[in-house]
Amino acid sequence: MSTIEYADFKSRPFYGVLKPASSVAHLVVAEGEGAQAVLDLVAKAPADFASKATLLYAEGPYVSDNSNREALRALGFARFHTSATAAAAVPRLNGTLERLRMGTQVYLTGNESALSLFVKVCTDAGLDYQGLQTEHRGSLARRMQCVHCKGITEEVTTQPAECAHCGLLLLVRDHYSRRIGAFQGVNINAEDPSDVPAKEEIFR
Amino acid sequence: MGSTASLPTFKDGTYRDDFSFKNSPETVLRAPFPFDKDEYMYAVNMELHKDGRKGTAYEQPIDVDEHYVAEMRDRALVLDEDPLRCQSQPHMEMAGWDTLELLMECKAASYPEAFSLERDGDQWHWINRPMGIDQRFTFGDATTLPYGPFEYITRQAQGDFVVLDERHGNLWMDAGMVTTQADWSLDFDIGMNFFEWHAPVPLAHEKGIFTRALKYLLAVQQANPARRLNWTMTVNPRLDTSPENYHQWGPENTHITPENVADKLFLRIELQSFWRLPRSNAILFPIRCYLLSMRDLSTVPKWATRMHRVLKSLPPELSTYKGLDNFRGTAIDWLSQFDDGSPTSSGPFPD
Structure with missing residues (x-):
């Protein structure tokens, strides 16, 4: 695994490496390249x-290419569900959390945007974020909240980035809310809307 | 405490649209001018908030001034547009009652002509004459008030209010009424700890400011509130400089000219205080905003001189963070007429 360079600021979430816990049950939620983290986790377990x-x-x-899916299927999980995107996994994740057995360890892995979403869904369901295991795999794409219209844009890769809801061009700030599960987006050209800075792909 | 004060006639100014807000000369002189020397850098500038100097904004523990009614009207307008400006996490209800008690007791003790509180067990009777409110309610029973206790009382108190819950040796921003903020979002920051919500502030983390400030705040005890001052500058007397509406007020930042700087550019002072609450053990953190135009400042020669020197020597990172880059030069040019280079007396108060 290559070393990821994180922008360092005090509200930033950091992630670890998934380690099998000795608990009665396990819930693993993975997105995209997180498949490899699941394979590594099971290999250690x-x-x-x-x-x-x-x-x-x-x-x-x-x-x-369904090779990730098939590799995960071969691990023999008691229950195995797939979805297209992290957002599409949320209803099933919520349903699973509602039935979660006390003492279950939760493991979350995927790109940064997916991790933000998964952590938020788990903490909204009443789990303490400090009890969640997380591992970052894949891109630094950010989940972003527009401070103006409050809409969430998933998988933001550029700086600045357009809000998918109100269309304002937003500076993706180095400021993160765990409650919302998102970085903060603030209109970048409010003072002079005719000044439109070029977008750069920086959250890769 | 102990001393009481009578209130001036309330003014009718606005903080939006036609911006008719204006300070009387007396209100300028009583302002908590934030610079005690000719340059500014972050510091843990905490002190006890008691026995305040007579005739200043420090005299009463919770200051009420001539803008009270107008400011509360502006708050109500903000909340009508955006209810997310007042939020309280479910475990903060007790801290809300603590806040209500503190603000009612302080106001009734300081300004008996304007406010009164009668308590008979849990049956309370609150009168707020400037706002025409006469409310009987049961302390501890939120169904007897038109809003939750925290929202109810902070709709009747100038300045923003944040409630900090203490856990794991840290302070967590778990409730707030925030409509007069210098560009930060309660909705985004609620639930964060002390270091997290200060993440965007430049330079101060490296200087260890927040570590020391947190230590000080955790030691704040009941009956010994603390305070500090902060400042920035705002174009037009706009209380609600929120990030939520930044796309609407942002263009005004480019509207300062040598001709309008005296009346259109304001020093925005925050008198922050910190109160340990008795039942919840939370800390109430009022952030009270005072606005002084450059022309207001010029009526106090020492303040105009000092403002000139502070702006000239301000580190560029701070100027950018505070959003002053568009107009700092224009303000320095205008204020230079009040600076003949001679030394200023020590301390913040007028000569």
Whole structure:
């Protein structure tokens, strides 16, 4: 795994490496390249890990290569669900969390935008974020809240970026809210709307 | 405490549209001018908030001035447009009652002609004459008030209010009424700890400012409130400089000219205080905003001289963070007429 360089600021979430916990049950939620983190996790775990575990896998939009999915299926999880995107996984994740057995360890992995969403869904369901295991795999794409219209834009890769809801051009700030599960977007050219800075692909 | 004050006639100014807000000469002189020397850098400038100097904004623990009614009207307009400006996490209800008690007790003790509070067990009777409110309610029973206790009382108190819950050796911003803010979002920051919500501030983390400030705040005890001052500058007397509406007020930042700078550019002073609450053990953090135009400042020669020197020597990162880059030069040019280079007396008060 290559070393990822994170912008360092005090509200920034940091992620670890998934480690099998000795708990009664496991819930694993993965997106895209997080598939490899799940394979690594299971490789480190006792043989009965998957038989006590649920896996929700968001393989990414319009994926034609199903090798990740099949590799994960082969692990023999007791319950295995796939979805196209992280956002599409949310209803099933919510349903799983509602039935979650006390003492279940939760593992989350994927790109930064997907992690933001998964952590938020889990904490909204009443789990303490400090009890969640997270591992970042894939892009630094950010989940962004528009401070003006409050809409959330998923998978933001450029700076600045357009709000998918109100269309304002937003500076993606180095400021993160765990409650909202998003970085903050603030209109970049409010003082002079005719000044339109070029977008750069920086969250890769 | 102990001393009481009578209130001036309330003014009718606006903080939006035609911006008819104006300070009387007395209100200028009582302002909490934030610079005690000729240059500015971050510091943990905390002090006890008691026994305030007579005739200043520090005299009463919760200051009420001539803009009270107008400011509360502006708050109501902000809340009509955006209810997310007042939020309270479910575990903060007790801190809301603490806040209500503190503000009612302080106001009734300081300004008995304007406010009164009668308590008979949990049956309370609150009168707010400037706002025409006469309310009987049961302390601890939110169904007897038109809003939750925190929102109810902070709709009747100038300045923003944030409530900090103490856990794990940190302070968590878990409730707030924020409509007079210098460009930060309660909706985004609520739930964050002390270091997280200060993440965007440049230079101060490296200087250890927040570590020391947190230590000081965790030690604040009941009956010994603390305070500090902060400042920025605002174009037009706009209280609600929110990030939510930045795309609407942002263009005004480019409207300062040598001709209008005296009356259109304002020093925005924040008198921040910190109160340990008795039942919840939370800390109430009022952030009270005072606006002084450059012309207001020029009526106090020492303040105009000092403002000139502070703006000239301000580190560029701070100027950018505070959003002053568009007009700082114009303000320095206008204020230079009040600076003959001679030394200023020490301390913040007028000579």
